[in-house]
Amino acid sequence: MTDQAADTTTNNVVVSNFIRSRMDEDCANKTYSDTIATRFPPEPNGFLHFGHAKSIFLNFGLAQDYAAQCPKSHCNLRFDDTNPTKEETEYVDAIREDVAWLGFDTQGQALYASDYFERLYHCAEQLIQTGLAYVDSQDSESLRAKRGTLTEAGTNSPYRDRSIEENLDLFRRMRAGEFPDGAHILRAKIDMASPNMNMRDPAIYRIRHAHHHRTGDAWCIYPMYDFAHCVSDAIEGISHSLCTLEFADHRPLYEWFLGQLAELGEFKRPLPQQIEFSRLNLTYVVLSKRKLIQLVTGGHVDGWDDPRLPTLKGARRRGFTLQGFKLFADRIGISKSDSLIDYQVLEDCMREDLNERAERRVAVLDPIKLILSNFPENHAEPCLAPNHPHHPDLGKREIQLTRELWIEREDFMIEPSKGFFRLTPGKEVRLRYGYIVKCTGFDVNDNGQITCVYAEYDPTTKSGTPGSEARKVKGNIHWLSCAHSVPAEIRLYDRLFNSPNPGGRQAGDAPEQTRDFLDDLNPNAKHIQIGRVEPALAQCQRESCYQFERNGYFVADQFDHSTSKPVFNRTVTLRDTWSKN
RNA sequence: UGGGCCGUCGCCAAGUUGGUUAAGGCACUGGGUUUUGAUCCCAGCAUACCUAGGUUCGAAUCCUAGCGGCCCAGCCA
Secondary structure: OOOOOHHHHOOOOOOOOHHHHHHHHHHHOOOOOOOOEEEEOOOOOOOOEHHHHHHHHHHHHHHHHHOOOOOOOEEEEEEOOOOOOOOOHHHHHHHHHHHHHOOOOOOOOOEEHHHHHHHHHHHHHHHHHOOOEEEEOOOHHHHHHHOOOOOOOOOOOOOOOOOHHHHHHHHHHHHHOOOOOOOOEEEEOOOOOOOOHHHOOOEEEEEOOOOEOOOEOOOOEEEOHHHHHHHHHHHHOOOEEEEEHHHHHHHHHHHHHHHHHHHOOOOOOOOOEEEEEOOOOEOOOOOOHHHHHHHHHOOOOOOOOOOOOOEHHHHHHHOOOHHHHHHHHHHHOOOOOOOOEOHHHHHHHHHHHHHHHOEEEOEEOOEEEEEEOOOOOOOOEEEEEEOOOOOHHHOEEEEEEOOEEEEEHHHEOOOOOOOOOOEOOOOEEEEOOOOEEEEEEEEEOOOOOEEEEEEEEEHHHOOOOOOOOOOOOOOEEOEEEOOOOEEEEEEEEOOOEOOOOOOOOOOOOOOOOOOOHHHHEOOOOEEEEEEEEOHHHHHOOOOOEEEEOOOEEEEEOOOOOOOOOOEEEEEEEOOOOOOOO
């Protein structure tokens, strides 16, 4: 790949959105002095996926952009690790790699909500001491029963009016490990009749005798998201806490906690503000953590970095590029409306980036032999092929033409269908960068399969020689010399699901029929075959991207490619307006 | 008659302190270039902003009433 064109994806005009509008205002008013501070707060309990990429570009991108006006702007990578039963270090490492891969250098700085456990605990005691939090000793069933429903108010807990002293004592003993899991929880005392379920005395702390990936066994009580997140934001001086729409109902609680703690002198105003935007929805893809896990553990894919998966690890292996993702993020924009982006948009972004940056090479994916019967044996004719049609400065390379060649099986048809203008008996076609050849015959085996095609070349028509352009032929096919090419494993990937809405309703479904998203799995999403490639391709570095002319964009596999066993994954095909009809 | 959010071209998405012919991108269509049926270039593409009323000289932008969609009842995030 070249990097001279790497900036072509960054010349996009910045489109305004409601978050930028807010930030513009806050910048102009110096609300947060000279800072726009955001954060990307993944929970380390799974791998990052395409949806996270949108959030990463949003949060890190905004901080980067606003640094021009507000020089102290920055974005923190913070692990939201408040639930020890679900989180693991391996995810932390994987997430850090993914963030770095998307181009955001956190200078080795990763922050953790767990670093704030002591401060969080202190804040909780402050709330207790002000009568704003209490220890509830009901079991989870009665807690649920008393919460009310969406249309009915909840009822107060019998423990709601415990004295401050008792609450403090109980909470301290919770921390000391005197109680088993579930014996008590600490709740905020707000309003059991609130129409917003989140305000009905939400839990702040729960007892979990579990080993935490960073704090070990130091704690047996852990803060809940609603409490930990806003306090972490305040501690870090986050100005704009961006999250997805489903957290909009939590905003009053976010503001309640921070407002109360500010009153208590724990935090200074201005406080961070939560702003919600709509999450990414993509056709032909599942992005829910639960479903992704099911695909991996159920053996439907080959692991978290399977190129068919919408994980960042999978995308990287597939050959998707960070520039392509950036293009995608810019293209889909940010708003609050529920959107469903066509998967093709993502593919197009990858094509657009790769078209500009990937050098061209020749590969024959599904080879059949072509013999030029009038071509001298034991002769190799060097043909010049440009490495990139738009960048002559990238030079040309030689491809050897010989009597026996490999061509693409689909470039030959005995009985041409309408509109087919590649090789067909009696017709001419140009061997790209070589000569015009005329098909003279073919062999078929007992199964009716074509085994060999014969043609005669016209020595006066070599590409690049004077007069070679005199004769125009419409067909132009790629080829590789049998003697001057090497075998390579070619992994052809396609969409993982057949349905734009995996597991969703489809036309013809009975009214009550429910479908499993696994039923929509595309069994042909992965196809491995042995093709032929230019010899030099075996020497390329892993993760090198190329356009295999007329075939698509391919990447040398991140793990399996080697000089002795070249392996290329198809990132995405070229646009094809012909097969589309 | 629980609460919150959303509804602008096939898909996204500006515009929403009311003011000429409703940005832009993608897709699509037509034309040109082309030794990738690729790329690239040019042109076209919402009398219309969920619907119905209303206010106004003037509304996608304000008001009223509807309709449709998403989210919330974890000691998950």
